[in-house]
Amino acid sequence: MDIKALIDTIKYILSSGLRGSKSYYLFLAGLTIMMIYGLYNWVFVQHAPIFLKSEYGGLVVTNLTDSVPWGIYIAFFIFWVGVAAAGIVFGIIAYVFNNESFKKVAVLGEVQAIAAIIIVLLLIIADMGQPLRALILMPQLPNLRSMLDWDFVVLTGYLLINIIGLLYTIHMYRQDKPLGKKFIIPFIIIAAPFAIGIHTVTAFISQALTARPIWHSPLLAPRYVATAFASGPALLLLVLLIAEKYMDRFKVDEDVYKKTMYVIVGSMIIGLYFSLSEAQELFWYTNEPWKKAQAELLYMGKGQPGYLVILFAGWIILGTISVLLALIPRYRNSYWGRVVIASLVIVAVVFEKTMTIIVPAFIPDPLGRYVVYYPSPIEYAITIGIHALGLIIYAVLAKASLLTIIKHYEK
Amino acid sequence: MKEEGKIDSKKRQLLKAAAVGIGAGMVSFIAIERNKLMEVLRPVSLSEIIGFVEAEEGLNKYEKRAREREAEIKKMCRAEADKICLDKGEDSAECSEARNRCEKIVVKATPPKPGTRFVMALDINKCIGCRRCAYACVMENNTDRDIGIEWIHVLEVHRDDLELLNTNIDYGEEAPKKDYVYIPMACMHCDEPSCVYVCPVVATWKEDDGIVVVDYDRCIGCRYCITACPYGARRFNWKKPRVPVLELNPNMHILGNVLRYPHVVEKCIYCIQRTRDGGIPACVEVCPVGARSFGDINDPEGPIRRILEKYGAFVLRPETGNKPMFFYYFGPARTPPRSKEEG
Numbered sequence A: 001m002d003i004k005a006l007i008d009t010i011k012y013i014l015s016s017g018l019r020g021s022k023s024y025y026l027f028l029a030g031l032t033i034m035m036i037y038g039l040y041n042w043v044f045v046q047h048a049p050i051f052l053k054s055e056y057g058g059l060v061v062t063n064l065t066d067s068v069p070w071g072i073y074i075a076f077f078i079f080w081v082g083v084a085a086a087g088i089v090f091g092i093i094a095y096v097f098n099n100e101s102f103k104k105v106a107v108l109g110e111v112q113a114i115a116a117i118i119i120v121l122l123l124i125i126a127d128m129g130q131p132l133r134a135l136i137l138m139p140q141l142p143n144l145r146s147m148l149d150w151d152f153v154v155l156t157g158y159l160l161i162n163i164i165g166l167l168y169t170i171h172m173y174r175q176d177k178p179l180g181k182k183f184i185i186p187f188i189i190i191a192a193p194f195a196i197g198i199h200t201v202t203a204f205i206s207q208a209l210t211a212r213p214i215w216h217s218p219l220l221a222p223r224y225v226a227t228a229f230a231s232g233p234a235l236l237l238l239v240l241l242i243a244e245k246y247m248d249r250f251k252v253d254e255d256v257y258k259k260t261m262y263v264i265v266g267s268m269i270i271g272l273y274f275s276l277s278e279a280q281e282l283f284w285y286t287n288e289p290w291k292k293a294q295a296e297l298l299y300m301g302k303g304q305p306g307y308l309v310i311l312f313a314g315w316i317i318l319g320t321i322s323v324l325l326a327l328i329p330r331y332r333n334s335y336w337g338r339v340v341i342a343s344l345v346i347v348a349v350v351f352e353k354t355m356t357i358i359v360p361a362f363i364p365d366p367l368g369r370y371v372v373y374y375p376s377p378i379e380y381a382i383t384i385g386i387h388a389l390g391l392i393i394y395a396v397l398a399k400a401s402l403l404t405i406i407k408h409y410e411k
Numbered sequence B: 001m002k003e004e005g006k007i008d009s010k011k012r013q014l015l016k017a018a019a020v021g022i023g024a025g026m027v028s029f030i031a032i033e034r035n036k037l038m039e040v041l042r043p044v045s046l047s048e049i050i051g052f053v054e055a056e057e058g059l060n061k062y063e064k065r066a067r068e069r070e071a072e073i074k075k076m077c078r079a080e081a082d083k084i085c086l087d088k089g090e091d092s093a094e095c096s097e098a099r100n101r102c103e104k105i106v107v108k109a110t111p112p113k114p115g116t117r118f119v120m121a122l123d124i125n126k127c128i129g130c131r132r133c134a135y136a137c138v139m140e141n142n143t144d145r146d147i148g149i150e151w152i153h154v155l156e157v158h159r160d161d162l163e164l165l166n167t168n169i170d171y172g173e174e175a176p177k178k179d180y181v182y183i184p185m186a187c188m189h190c191d192e193p194s195c196v197y198v199c200p201v202v203a204t205w206k207e208d209d210g211i212v213v214v215d216y217d218r219c220i221g222c223r224y225c226i227t228a229c230p231y232g233a234r235r236f237n238w239k240k241p242r243v244p245v246l247e248l249n250p251n252m253h254i255l256g257n258v259l260r261y262p263h264v265v266e267k268c269i270y271c272i273q274r275t276r277d278g279g280i281p282a283c284v285e286v287c288p289v290g291a292r293s294f295g296d297i298n299d300p301e302g303p304i305r306r307i308l309e310k311y312g313a314f315v316l317r318p319e320t321g322n323k324p325m326f327f328y329y330f331g332p333a334r335t336p337p338r339s340k341e342e343g
Helices: A003-017 A022-046 A072-086 A088-096 A100-127 A131-140 A147-174 A181-207 A220-246 A254-284 A289-300 A307-327 A335-353 A355-362 A377-410 B002-032 B034-041 B051-057 B060-088 B093-104 B132-141 B194-198 B224-228 B282-286 B303-311
Strands: B106-108 B118-123 B153-158 B180-185 B204-206 B212-214 B251-253 B292-296 B326-329
Touching (some): A003 A147, A003 A377, A072 A181, A088 A220, A088 A254, A181 A220, A220 A377, A254 A289, A307 A355, B060 B106
Parallel strands (some): B118 B326
């Protein structure tokens, strides 16, 4: 693939992805407004002392403190790393198990990975106090002991792999050529470990810290991966259902829905089981006072903020309901059943993976203080803005790649 | 031909199996010697591999940067002083004080003295929880006055419990209370500092004299070190720090109390600007009951050795494995005395 073909492919993706009906344009315009509002808040308010050298503003506009230094940005960072990692599921089923009906939609997994990783990187940059310095210094003299550097390496690596995969797939499909084995075998061999790796390393950031007892357990990384493989495919399933409804001539095989549902349900059961195992260790039988205090805040709502216990209960209840629903074939195989199950899984995993992982580790803090953390309006605005940008990328890339797939398989 | 091909593939498989076997054997050979395996698996920092790069730049890197910062801060300070002078009049006390402080500003880059290792010890029986050390620290180290960054937090803990969870930091003016002990906590300058291990850009490290420092020009503000610190010692500049010129401490060190940038992490540095020139930290100097002692642990005549030998000492949260270099001990007498019969 030379430069000309590369530019041509990118042009094609942009032109076909940005073309659509009036409601599609309205959808994109709404997202753009949200994105610009978030960007404004980031550059001109939250990071004003860095970008504008101003006296006002700064991370002080967030509700983060020395007691709770990480908040909503890192919380959603963890969720989206999971979604990105699970994009590989379609690729594995299609190419490792050689499933023809999954080959049709495998490229959607790459699209999801790209959009999710971009959200992830932007969330870290929004959270970082000195983002420009970080971009200059991190590649120069990294600390190989620091998991943050390894996370940066695997995240950018995974993004690059997926961009290459997407561009190559679209390039080949446009010329009506199938993807060659020479491309697919190395692609899967590199991408699959990277996919597990991004989420594992993300968990390694927090699980080795003796300073945060509730994180300090080797179960954190497996739990991250397990629930990631529920939420990621659930999002893909929703996107497929939406695409089938709104795009002409796009047909997904029944097999895809069935197998994806198996992956989701299996991962959900493992995730719930891990939660049980953690609760046993952290809450019922430990005598470590600090760990117990943090666990009591999470499981029982002892102390503030009270939303943690609601979120955690929501994860258990919604997760169980979604598993039970998915076990009944009548619901599992119907259109609305699938929509409800996939949405429930996504909501449950958002409950499990965002604030309930980050915040309890900081309350109580090492000095025994209970400093309450609620995200401030500016934090919400920036988070929503970043998500809006991610959704725009997701929509554009998904549209372009699905159009290519339709054309390719019609012939 | 076909038969041959079959044999060939069998041969190939045999070779493959042999290769896997040899590999596994080697791995298990290393695994037998666990220490060797640990050596192999131990993550190294790039600065260890290419340490000579840092060494080439060496000390004059900080020397040079200190000169630059000094000029910058002097300029900033003079502008502030001019404002004060316009406000209060040219011959007011404030004006001359501000001008005086600006002229005195010096940013040092004193290197560690070889062979020294600074350690602090604190007598919990003596501490009365007056928080003068925290105040002196703010005055000495030019911390931001707007959000009120304090490096030293004094915890009020019940004597029976001594559990760092059931603490009270905002105990107000009524101290000391009966049956309570006061535990001042700041950076412990650990031997195995987890904050240093997690920093993604090597912006914080342990110097040869045992002081864990932060390079404010390198810190990217990711706050991973705050998350990793089991002593809650690190503070973040959530906004642009503001220090009034009239309270500015002109004696600065480039790795210590030099004025900070917005969005960088800072912490106790054992008053590096004083101790490297032979002084003692501000908190030790100001303590009204003499609860704190500071010195070189390698010095056999020093106060630290005497305390450790006489009273023994303990560290907070030893289970985290950070090996803190800040010792607490229960000295011979309580201030105030317990009761009459005990004297």
